[in-house]
Amino acid sequence: MPALIFDIHWQAIVILLPLAGAIACFLWPQRGVQLGLISALGIVACVAALGWQVLELGAQRYAVGGWGAPLGIDLYADGLSLLMLIVTAVVGLGISVYSSGYFNQDRARHFWPLWMFLWAALNALFLSADIFNLYVSLELMGLAAVALVALTKGADALTGAMRYLLVSLLGSLFFLLGVALLYHSFGSVDIALLAERMEPSPAVWAAMGLMSAGLLLKTALFPLHFWLPPAHASAPAPVSALMSALVVKASFYILLRLWLEIFPLTNAALAQFLGLLGAAAVLWGGLQALRQTRLKLLIAYSTVAQIGYLFLAFPLASIIGWKGALYILLSHAAAKAAMFMAAGNILHFGGHDRIADLDRVVQRLPLSITAFALAGVSIMGLPPSGGFIGKWLLLEAAIRSAQWWWGIILILGGLLSAAWVFKVIGYAFTPAEVPHEARVVPATMEWAALAMALVAILLGLFTSWPLALMDIGLPFAGEGDG
Secondary structure, eight states, X not given: OHHHHHHSOHHHHHHHHXXXXXXXXXXXXXXHHHHHHHHHHHHHHHHHHHHHHHHHHOSEEEEGGGOOTTTSOEEEXXXXXXXXXXXXXXXXXXXXXXXXXXSOHHHHHHHHHHHHHHHHHHHHHHHBOBHHHHHHHHHHHHHHHHHHHGGGOSHHHHHHHHHHHHHHXXXXXXXXXHHHHHHHHHSOOBHHHHHHHOOOOHHHHHHHHHHHHHHHHHHTOTTSOTTHHHHHHHSOHHHHHXXXXXXXXXXXXXXXXXXXXXXXXXXXXXXXXXXXXXXXXXXHHHHHHHHOSBHHHHHHHHHHHHHHHHHTHHHHOSHHHHHHHXXXXXXXXXXXXXXXXXXXXHHHHHSOOBGGGOOSHHHHOHHHHHHHHHHHHXXXXXXXXXXXXXXXXXXXXXXXXXXXXXXXXXXXXXXXXXXXXXXXHHHHTSOOOOOTTOOOOOHHHHHHHHHHHHHHHHHHHOOHHHHHHTTSSTTTTTOOOO
């Protein structure tokens, strides 16, 4: 049996399975929930099989149709891409379970095909071994995400979706122009071949600038974050969860690949600049979150802050720093999914998400408020959560590189996070009448939120396997920790 598992090209299957699920949900919308959940479970199983394959055999490259680089399409699975596939599978399963109780029949028939299609695009993005297919996956992901944001059908949702569409298209255009410049200069779009042939030149610098600008826009790094809070706050809760937990992380993943593999010639000044933008995002996002009166908008602004932490690794320029940023990415994905799910439960229960009117939520939605609090532990960076591990690694990298000022940003960001987390919890415990129009929240929605929060905590207790995965294949193979 193990030999059979190792002979299967799981890279292709984890892309084709959600695509097949999307088609099935589209053709039989009345069974969309069942088909979506079956597809989600199948994807998780296939990602687990791919993970076993990578752990046993090392990084895996599969040439689709037998045509390899530079003409064919290669799918490449190493530790970094596998980590992204795993977090997408875990969070995706949680979102699927949550969505089974969230949407009515009319919206469910649109949600499930789009969600499965988005999942296929995410998996394709994480496995793409060339920059053109990264562009294709990025574009497909953006189009599916825009349609999902618009599912609410309100004026705010449509405005947020249109703004996100324009940002997505502009970011993709910048990225595609950079791809064209690199192909013209080196005659290949394969990441490994480009890394071998890369030499400094005006065309390379222009390509790096265009591709980085497009990805920074899609990642919503301050001050390019203007589109994110409206889109995340106005979307349905499961869509907000997948946007914050997965979609914005995908563009950061591409940027990380380019930075470490294709453009290692970047200078320290540019790295410091990205670090400054990250620090500004941490502080600005935290302050804006603290000022919000609506829960989903507060969580959306906190995403802006958490994205900033990822960019603190750039000026640190060490493997410990990169691993710290990736650990924050993993824990934030689970924690933010939990928070948006909990916010969706509160909105479903009371008909609003006004923070000052949470109406004794703790008495009627104990699992939801527990999920929010546990996720807040990780967001604040307190032990024993995954957020603590990520921030600890970043702090260690800052001390080792004698750049202690980034440690101050980590502390201030944690304090701001604590302020808005306790603000929400405080209002949740405020005595008030439970509104008569309150609706029952399905148990699956509450348990899904709690499960995601527990994942964020468990990442702090079981650190060895995520850190070990980062050492399989590029970009961390053979690197030291200094």
